[in-house]
Amino acid sequence: MAKLSDADVQSSLEKLTEWELEQGRTLKRQFKFDEYLVGIDFVRQVANQAEAKDHHPHIVIDYKTVTVKWTSWDEGGITEKDLSLAKYCDELYGYK
Numbered sequence: 470m471a472k473l474s475d476a477d478v479q480s481s482l483e484k485l486t487e488w489e490l491e492q493g494r495t496l497k498r499q500f501k502f503d504e505y506l507v508g509i510d511f512v513r514q515v516a517n518q519a520e521a522k523d524h525h526p527h528i529v530i531d532y533k534t535v536t537v538k539w540t541s542w543d544e545g546g547i548t549e550k551d552l553s554l555a556k557y558c559d560e561l562y563g564y565k
């Protein structure tokens with residue numbers, strides 16, 4: 470899947486309002502949960518989707534805060550897969 474142009478990434482971020490762009494090639498968002506194990510369930514579901522799509526995030530679990538990063542290693546930047554999986558995380562979290 471082809472790497473998106475900077476302009477395409479910028480326009481996609483208008484819909485992914487809670488995500489920030491890191492070093493021009495990674496999407497990053499923090500998710501906060503009321504309970505530690507709810508965050509762990511979220512991570513498990515993101516991991517299942519990652520396996521299904523063969524596209525894997527960088528995830529950091531810091532008690533009730535989960536940080537997710539998406540980038541496409543092969544392309545050295547952001548692709549439609551990253552956008553789609555970022556949207557999946559938003560929907561799973563309940564944010565539209």
Ligand SMILES: C[C@H](O)[C@H](O)[C@H]1CNC2=NC(N)=NC(=O)C2=N1
Pocket residue numbers: 523524525526539540541542543544
């Ligand atoms: C062989 C396998 O399909 C690739 O290594 C996949 C696995 N998961 C991946 N995950 C992510 N985030 N980026 C990739 O380029 C990628 N490539």
